[in-house]
Structures are given as C-alpha cells and as structure tokens.
Amino acid sequence: MLIYLCSSSHGFGHAARDAAVLQWIRNLRPHWRLAFSSVVQDSVLRCLLAMDGVAMRRCRWDVGMVQRDALASDPLGTVEAIEALEKQLPSQLDQEASWIKDQGEPVLVLADIPPAAAELAMRLDAPLVWLSNFGWDEIYAPFGGVLKRKGEQAKQAYQRGDLLLRCPFDLSMSWGLPEVSLGLVCASPRALPQGLQDRITAIEQPLVMVGFGGLGLSIDHGLFLRWPRHHFLLAPSGSDPPCSNVTVLPAGIRPLDVFPYCQRHLGKPGFSTFCEAMSQRVGLHVVERSDFAEVSALLSGLRRHADHRMLSKQAFAAGDWLLDQPLQAATGSPLPANGALQAAEQIVLCAERRWEVDPGSDLIC
Template sequence: MLIYFCSSSHGFGHAARDAAVLQELRHLRPEWTLVMSSALPAAMLTMLLGDESIQQRPCQWDVGMVQADALGVNRAATLSALDQLEQRLPATIQAEASWLESQGQPVLILGDIPPAAAALAQRLDAPLVWMSNFGWDDIYGPLGDAFHRWADAAAEAYRSGDLLLRCPFDLAMNWGMAEHRLGLVCGRPRAIPPAFEAGLDDLQAPLVLVGFGGLGLSLSSELFQLWPGHHFLLPASAEASSSSELAGLPNLTVLPDGMRPVDVLGRCSRFLGKPGFSSFCEAMAIGVGLHVVERSGFAEASALMTGLQRHGQYRCLTRSDLDTGAWQLDQPLLLPSDAPLSPSGAQDAARRLVEWVGDHF
C-alpha cells in the first residue's frame, strides 16, 4: 500500500501535522510505503518527519495565501502566484502520476489541502482523503470578486473526495462526504541533546517559546529586555529573519538547527506567537498557556481564536501590544469555557486511515 500525502506549501503548520500523521501510520503499518509531497525545503521536512523511511517528493501543489509577514497577507501577490501555479500544475500532475504508476502498488491520495490533489487522484483513478480544518474555498470566498474563480474551483475539487478527516478549529468545509472528527493533531516531542537540556535546567527564569511560523517576525532586542525575569526560546528559522543582535541577548536562546519547537515546549510556561494550527495543538496538548497576537486577512484566524477561548489557557494581544512589549507574561492565564480537546488527533487519523484502507482495498 502506498500513501501519498499532498501537503500544502502555505507555511510550516500543514507539514507539521501531516508529518505527525505519517509518523503514526509508520507505527501502525511499517510495511506501507509512505510519501510526503511538498514544496517546503527538504531539510525542514526531514526534521519534521524524523524518519528516513518516509519518502519525499518535491512538488508545489498549492499557493494558499502569500504572506507579507507572519501576521499579514499579500492579496495581489497571491493572485499572481495562483496564475503561475496553474500553468505548472499539469506537468506536475503528469510527472507524479507516472511515478506513482511505476511503483506498482495500490495508492491512496491524502490532501492537506491542495485542490490539485483531486486532479492527481482522478488521473490515477485512486481514492482521495482530505485532512484539514479549512479549505481554500473558505479562505478565498470572502476576499472579493478577484478570488471567486479560485474559491469555486477549490470547492469543486474538494467535493470529489471520499472522506474528510476534520481537524479542530475548523471552518465550514461543506464538501458533501463522510467525515471523521479528530482531536489535536500534532507530533510527539523528541528527546533533546543532554547538554542543551542541562543548560535549560540551569536557567532561573520562566521559559517562553516565541513562534511566528516559518517567516518569523522581526522583533527588536529592546522588547525582550523589557522582560529580564523571563528567558525566551526562539526557533533557528525565526532568528534568521530577525535582527542578529537577538542571539546575543542574555535572556534569549536560539534553538539548535534540527530541534523542533514542540521538543522544548513542555519545558516552557508560556508560548508567544500568532494564531497557528500546529502551535495551538502542540501547546494545548502539553498544557502550555498561549499569548496570541491578533491576525487579520485570513479567515482561519477567527476559528483558531474561538477554539483557543473554548479549549486553551491564553492571553490575547493586539499588534500594538506585541510591538510595544506589552506581552502580559506577568498576568494570569484566562481559562477556557469548555473541556480540553483530545491530544491524540494524529493517532486517531492514522487509525481511521488504516481502517478505511482495510474497507476499500
């Protein structure tokens, strides 16, 4: 059995949750061929997957929204990128279909959530399972006439699927198919190097993980110096897009290359970042409080914030709060209105996929 995962190139969050599900599939079905297809850098996918037996195929399947920075989007650039991708997709679909046919195995296509996954499945006459908390039809639809063609095309593609694995913090996804609702979809923390762990043990301050996605966000060193009683952990990818002076701050540590934020999140008392699916899942699964900066121009953000207030411990920040250092790290966390979500969404997704394959192959 070959599982081929078409993963969105919109940020790192889709790849993180897709990698988590593939890891769980590997545990359940070690004999299956698992493939991750994404345009993200190979080194990033290797870090997320943590398993050399899961193959990589470098393909761009969608655009999503081109981001101006970690908190904003560029609509004009998005439309241009969509036009360009439309010209390239037929060749990508043909090449990947030919490669899959050459493997001589039954194939299941998974999509999170490039509409083009439907065209690949149709070309192969293979079943198609979607996994997501939103579709690009939900995102493009509210953006005006220029995006309506793309919203309609995405909705039509999504309706061709056989099953939807519905993630939490979800938008409508009215695609007319069987659904299976998941809990929090995130990877399991891995062990960190003993020397780095010892350095964290020596710190005499609460740890705060800073996370603004793959693009990062430029934050002035003065802002961190406003909180000398806290020690901040910053992913290496984020540090690259921030001022180099951050690396020299006494109360900030840049994570080593190859170390995922989730691997140290359990050592932290708070997380400071943007609304992001994977960050929310990881923090809620571990029980870490979230200090979240508002995000505009992206419909998923509203669903994420609603889910946060229902199921997480949190503080909500404005962009002005972020830019002035009013991060509220000395304030008590607000409590959720509802019960916590199950932390086993990735395992549940893998089990449901194994069951589905057993019923249909």
C-alpha cells in the first residue's frame, strides 16, 4: 500500500501536521510505503518526519496565499502565482500519476489541502481523503474577483473526495462529504540534546518561545530587553540577537521540543502552533491578524480551549507583550491531543476497505 500525500506549500504548519499523521500511519502499518509531496525544503520535512523510508516528491500542488510577511497577505501576488501554477499542473499530474503507477501498489491520496489532488486521485482511480481545518474556497472568497472564482473552482474539487478529516479550529468546509472530527493534530516533543537541556533548565526566568512560522517576522531585538525578567527562545536565524535574555535554538530543534520547558508562546495565529502549544499547556500570546479567514476560527478556538492573551499589532511592535499579566482563562475545556492518531486510523481503514476488502472495519467513508 502506498499513501501519497499532497501537502500544501503555503507554510510549515501544513507540513507539521501532515508529518505527525504519517508518523502514526508508519506506527500502525510499518510495511506501507509513504510519499510526501511538497516544495517545503527537504531539510524541514526530514526534521519534522524523523523517520527513514519516506519518498520525497518535490511538487507544488497549490499556492495558498502569497504573503508579504507572517501577518499580511498579498492577494494580487496570489492570483499571479495561481495562474502560473495552473500552467505547470498538467505536466506535473502526468509525471506524478506515472510515478505512482510505476510503484505497482494500491494507493490512497491524502491531501492537505490542494484542490489539484482531486484530479490526481481520479487519474489513479484511488480513494481521496482530505485533511484540514479549512479549504482555499473559504480563504479566497472574501477577496472577491478572480480569487473568489478560484475559490469556487477549489470547492468543486473538494466535493470529489471520499472523506474529510476535520481538524479543530475549522471553517465550514461544506463539501457534502462523510467526515470525522479530530482532536489536536500534532506530534509529540522529542528529547533535547543533553547540553541544550542543561542550558535551558538552568535558566531561572520564565521561558517564552517566540515564533512566527516559516516566513518569520522582523523584531526589534531591543524589545527583548524590555523584559529582563523573562528569557526568550528563538528559532535559528542568520545572526544571534545581542541580548542576554535570548537563546537561539540550534537547527533541527522544533518549537514543540522546547514547549515542555516554556510557560508562554509569543507569535501569530497558526494552526500547528496552537495545537502544539495547547497539547503542552503553554499559554499563548497572539498578535492579531485580520486578512485571512481562518484566523476567526483559530481565535474562537483559542478563547474556548487555551489560556491566552491577545495583542494588537501596535502593541506587539511597541513591545507591550503583557508577559507580566496573568493569562485570560479558557472558557471551555482543553481539546484532546490525539488528532494525528485519529486521522491515521481513518486513513488506514479507508485504504484497507477500498483495496483489501476488510469487512470488519468500522469505516466512515
């Protein structure tokens, strides 16, 4: 059996949750083959997957939203990128369908959440499982014009699937498909190298992880000095900030790996960040964003399920990060952190029912 994943190249968040699901599929069916198809850098994917034997297929299946930075979208740039991709997709579909057929195995197409995956599954006569908390149809619609039309085309593709695995913090995704709702979709922390663990545990101030996804965001390093009673952990960058209360993490260390040592996270609204931080009970300081439809669902879920603080862009830029203030308590209960396992179980069942006739499966699709 081959599980072929079409993963959005919009950002690292899709890759992070997809890697967590593939890890569970490997645990459940060690003999199955896995293919991860994306243009996210191989080094990032291998760090996220942390397992051998996954075929890396370098393909761009969607554009998502072109962004000026971690907090601002570029609608015109998005239209241009979609139109350029549409010219490349026919040959890419031919190439990947041919490669998959050459493997000589039954295949299930898993998609998060490029619409073009529907065409690939149709060519292969393969089951198609969508995994997401939104589709590009609802992201594009508010921009109107060409993007709205592209969103309508995306919705037509989404309606051709066999099953929707609905992640939390979700938009409507009204595609008329059988669906299963999931808990938090994320991996588990890995043990830190002993030297790094010793350094982090020796820090006496409260630890704050700072992260704005793959695009990052420029931060005036002097702002960290406004918070001398806190210590900040940052992802690797070109140069280390000249601040005594900042530690730059080594390459290959995920934010998730240091969350067990952190009290709070400072960053943007982001699905994978929310899932990972909530799974480790880390408080979230979230900088507002208003031009991406997913954000409203993310913030609604944040208020219900996690202790948090909201920051305006102006407050963030001024260094008014409220780290000395108590977190605002969640209005509801925490979400279960088993979403990646739930997704893997449903994918396994769907593949076995389609290709291996397994009448004992309790299958949704």
